[in-house]
Amino acid sequence: MADSNSKLHFSTRAIHAGVNKDTLFNSCTTPIYTSSTYYWNDLTSNSGYEYTRVANPTRKALEENISSLEGGVGAQAVATGMAAITAVMHLFSSNDHIITGNDIYGGTYRLFADIFTKMGLRFSFVDMSDPEKVKAAICEETKCIWIETPSNPLLNLVDIKVMTDIAKEHNLLTIADNTFLSPYLQRPFELGADVIVHSTTKYLNGHSDVVGGCVVSKTQELADKIAYIVNGLGFGCSPFDAFLVLRGIKTLGPRMEAHQKGAMALARMLDEHPNVEKTYFPGLESHPHHELAKRQQDGFGGMVSFDIKGGRPAAERLFAKVKLFQLAESLGGIESLIEYPETMSHASMTKEARRDAGISESTIRISVGIEHPDDLIADMKQALEG
Ligand SMILES: Cc1ncc(COP(=O)(O)O)c(C=O)c1O
Missing domain, CATH: 3.40.640.10 (Type I PLP-dependent aspartate aminotransferase-like (Major domain))
Known part of the structure; x- marks a missing residue:
């Protein structure tokens, strides 16, 4: 073989x-x-x-x-x-x-x-x-x-x-x-x-x-x-x-395609949403490294982060309202996960190191799964607006 x-x-x-x-x-x-x-x-x-x-x-x-x-x-x-x-x-x-x-x-x-x-x-x-x-x-x-x-x-x-x-x-x-x-x-x-x-x-x-x-x-x-x-x-x-x-x-390729399709759709919605301060996704033309991403990568990946308006209280409200995005660390699985770097994935950094890196109390990270993008967008919108 x-x-x-x-x-x-x-x-x-x-x-x-x-x-x-x-x-x-x-x-x-x-x-x-x-x-x-x-x-x-x-x-x-x-x-x-x-x-x-x-x-x-x-x-x-x-x-x-x-x-x-x-x-x-x-x-x-x-x-x-x-x-x-x-x-x-x-x-x-x-x-x-x-x-x-x-x-x-x-x-x-x-x-x-x-x-x-x-x-x-x-x-x-x-x-x-x-x-x-x-x-x-x-x-x-x-x-x-x-x-x-x-x-x-x-x-x-x-x-x-x-x-x-x-x-x-x-x-x-x-x-x-x-x-x-x-x-x-x-x-x-x-x-x-x-x-x-x-x-x-x-x-x-x-x-x-x-x-x-x-x-x-x-x-x-x-x-x-x-x-x-x-x-x-x-x-x-x-x-x-x-x-x-x-x-x-064995299914890496098809999964990555589905992850990045969902991530792109979600990032575009977040980028235009009035309750979102800033969206981080290399697939957005406004991302400072968008051209480098096109040159060095074969796609933009399945991770999207954003800063929510209203800091930690707004983040806590969002986490309580999302239904398809489970509050959990890790990434790269077929199911969508959402997490709060300040107290979860990046809690092992000092607060100063987090601030130096640009991670704030408003920062939320999403690992976009391979669910249908329309369902993910609808769920995130109701959570942002609820
Ligand atoms: C970029 C990156 N490298 C390494 C690791 C560590 O991997 P593991 O949790 O499998 O030990 C992680 C975990 O989240 C990661 O995101």
Whole structure:
């Protein structure tokens, strides 16, 4: 069946890459191999699998699939998106310096600012929409530029090509968190990135029933280093979760199309609504990075944020009134979710860091599901106007 590196179209690879390895029964889907250990033939040879922490056939299928979709040479599927980020940060040593954005996902901010800082890594959180600020932050110890685009929750874009050019000039690694768009809409390797991380919890799995992560590498050297780290840290993705994510990816393309159709329609309505102060969606012509989004992405994605007029009391009224949008963190599932970054997804940032990033008490984030856009719009309107 399909080789993961073949030049088949994206939607074909989404279904076939890494799958169909079961020669015993020729099963159509990848079996869930639960075995923790594998018998050796003799003292020096085995089937290629020895112990599930090291590698597992179900997980391997998922890794080949994601690697193919991103255009990498290898991937490691891990327990969560944070585990993926933790794994790549182990490429660095005490005193190394990493430059990243000031409006990245709150959990990533906490991991960097609180946990890895205690272990001696150093970080600069800068406004990455301005390349001069990134250049100014580079020092002798800088080893990496960490990109998250579009950012969470304000959907600012970082120009990946500009960042990777700066990184190459200074011999730095570029790591991109591609969770918000998935490889269906953005492929950072084509723009010069070295490593891609995902929370597969989001669009890749797409059904809000798994937490998972993945690290994809552009070179064999990086893939080997990261496989070594993941095995050493011991947080590879479980075979059950790998099976679910692999199943989810098969419909990634059609789901992303539906997500972004709904997001565009909802963003246009919000943008014109008198009770909305500001709408953040890269698909709107008024978005400051609209042209960059058209250039760097294959679509605008399924996330929409907005500032409601009337601050927290108005937000609380809206959350109580929406019926189709469930109040919950996370994103990228088929059902629409709504959340309040101030007390939910970005509560792990300090208040000052939130304000620096432009997140206020009026900011609301929506993960637009694949329900009919007319129903979503009607529900949001009644909540805004009720
Ligand atoms: C952009 C981004 N990266 C990483 C993560 C962490 O993923 P997980 O929750 O699977 O650990 C999230 C979670 O929301 C995220 O939004």
